[in-house]
Amino acid sequence: MINGYTETTQATPGDTVHIWAQEWGANRIFSHWTGDTSFLEMPEEWHTRIIMPAQNVTISAELPVLPTGSNNPFTEEQIMGRDRMKRVFSYFPANAAPKGVCWLWHGTNGSASTWAGSEYEQFQFARYLVLKGWGVVITESDESTVGMDLNGDAAIRYDYFPDSVQSVDIANVRAIRDTFIHRGKMSWGTPQAALGFSAGGAFSTLLAGVLNWQAAVTHCNPGVTLAVQNATVPMLFSMNQRDNHPDVGVAGAMQAYENWEYLINKGICSEFDLFRPSPLYPERFKRLPGIASNTSYAINNELISNGCVGNGGYLIKSPAQIETDVFNNPTNWPVIVGLTNPQRQFVKDQLDVMWSAHHFHSDFMGQDFKFISNPCSMNVGALEPISRPELSIYPNPAADWIELPAGVTEVRVLNVDGQVLMQQNMTGSNRLDISRLPKGYYFLQTPLGNSSFIRL
Known part of the structure; x- marks a missing residue:
């Protein structure tokens, strides 16, 4: 890894590993990755993932100087x-x-x-x-x-x-x-x-x-x-x-x-x-000029020691929960409390991004x-376009079940990533049990038509 960071330097073939370009400094900007980029999901993004092949991989983040030569060209x-x-x-x-x-x-x-x-x-x-x-x-x-x-x-x-x-x-x-x-x-x-x-x-x-x-x-x-x-x-x-x-x-x-x-x-x-959501990495916060490497590592460790980070480096407390905890228990957060107001706002913004908030x-x-x-x-994202008619379902939003129209013999429930979570033949009842699905929004496909619903 050149000019970047990774979750691990040792990975098993088939593993999916997050990688990030290093902080690019005042007058530079990330452009693209070079090297073994065929294994990258999105080689044009400063934060992407690599599907580890059965070989060593070398990649480098390209960080050219802006045409104006200055940090703020506007x-x-x-x-x-x-x-x-x-x-x-x-x-x-x-x-x-x-x-x-x-x-x-x-x-x-x-x-x-x-x-x-x-x-x-x-x-x-x-x-x-x-x-x-x-x-x-x-x-x-x-x-x-x-x-x-x-x-x-x-x-x-x-x-x-x-x-x-x-x-x-x-x-x-x-x-x-x-x-x-x-x-x-x-x-x-x-x-x-x-x-x-x-x-x-x-x-x-x-x-x-x-x-x-x-x-x-x-x-x-x-x-x-x-x-x-x-x-x-x-x-x-x-x-x-x-x-x-x-x-x-x-x-x-x-x-x-x-x-x-x-x-x-x-x-x-x-x-x-x-x-x-994306995982935390120790160098994340030194992307902001003025936050040194040791401070970024200290913020990372403070989040971990206060129980905010779970498996794989993902946040298990929301940014709002973390902000409340910092306010109520400042002695547990000496590093973040000691930052300047703009630096604290930057940390909060980065937590929002990692959480995939608004x-x-x-x-x-x-x-x-x-x-x-x-x-x-470009190829369109998400699911393939659906041309079948909209299916009427009730209730929507729903907590435990939804009622499908008569004549539906088979149903599939997909999440927003296109993954099939349920596939069921409908025999003897038009009521579909959704009580085991996490709260969220889903897409429903049947031979008669398609729909979407919210699980409360």
Whole structure:
């Protein structure tokens, strides 16, 4: 292993082993793995897994210097939107036309600064776009600019009206885009894509659809229903397995899967990704400049000694539980308590990512980029598209059983990874016992049709 870390240096053939690129420093960014990459699940991701073959393997993480040579390549300025000046961060290649332009969107109550440097995971993806020769534009919702709920939906986020004039946020994009075109930073024909987190993901599906852009990517949000139903542009839905946000959660992940399935059946390129929990490794926290190796190891050991880490290095306490424990028992957590506020926030963010909570992650930044740059070149994720009719089941959500329509003779229950958990012949009763399934969301296949349900 060169420029990286692994769960173990000795593995048995057939073992699945997590690997991570080393921290890449102030002016560098992970690009890809080289060497025996045919054994890697995703050689374009800084965090991936290797299926150990019956031979020694050598791989190296490539960490090139950013074209600008600096850690933060983004320029901040004020540009006139439809009604007021807008805060804008941007980057365009200095000596060449951008291969495309990606617009990045924050979540509810957020701001443009998260993508431009204040939130580590989002910042890494923005920097990755720079490495790939793309232009980047980062701005914020109009409600974020004025700090007021302008449309009465009890949140500071976006105007989801599907019109490029009446929606102030889409109108702002048009004004900012036109400014950059007039400056010669891009042309009318430059490919455009939208990518966002949470509410910003929903807005990305709307924006790309209304303006007929090349692609949209939504993280931790199933997208705007009307935008998906009328979509003609490719969309990627990237959801987190343990997302417990009240506006997303299990139902949101299920809706994202159904949206993916709907687009595939319409013949529109689409992808569904499910981000699962990942294990802790001792060097994780020194990814943040300012956290030294010995401090990262100490944080790792503190989490273990306080009973937060189980088999395989996976968290067995949620980030919220850990945060509460640190607050209530600070003497048990001298290392984390001794960090600066930004460092503690970084540790919390990393725990959210490892837990696969409601948080943007850079673990799929290669997948995200491949999709926005050439969306129809990728194989769709999750289950195969299903063309059979929707099956009516009751109750849904359900705790112990679901009732199937008359005439169903066989049923399969699958999880979101496509694994078959139950396969049963239905004889003498239409009631299917689901009491042994863990709480979560599932897909149901029968000869008469398909459905999905939530196990409470």
